[in-house]
Amino acid sequence: MVKDKKKLMIELVTTDVISAILEENTVSLQEAMEAFYNSEAFDRLCDIETGLYRESGGYIYDLYKNWHCR
Numbered sequence: 122m123v124k125d126k127k128k129l130m131i132e133l134v135t136t137d138v139i140s141a142i143l144e145e146n147t148v149s150l151q152e153a154m155e156a157f158y159n160s161e162a163f164d165r166l167c168d169i170e171t172g173l174y175r176e177s178g179g180y181i182y183d184l185y186k187n188w189h190c191r
Contacts, residue, residue: 130174131166137178138162138185161188 135157142153157163162185166173173181 127169127174134166134174134176134178134181135163138182141178141182142185156189157185160185 138157139150139153142148142157143150146153148156162181165171165184166181173184
């Protein structure tokens with residue numbers, strides 16, 4: 122049950138981040154999804170040990186932008 126809640130939280134944050142990517146960039150939904158799913162931010166978000174799944178979509182999006190623009 123706890124694992125299911127964590128997965129749901131990851132999915133909700135992922136949706137928020139992909140929405141933010143779409144709002145701030147001229148990309149398709151497919152491109153936004155691929156960009157996030159292939160990012161270090163998504164890898165760390167999915168790693169339960171990091172606890173990032175408890176953070177807001179905005180916080181994860183900021184991490185994504187910082188790591189993506191390196």
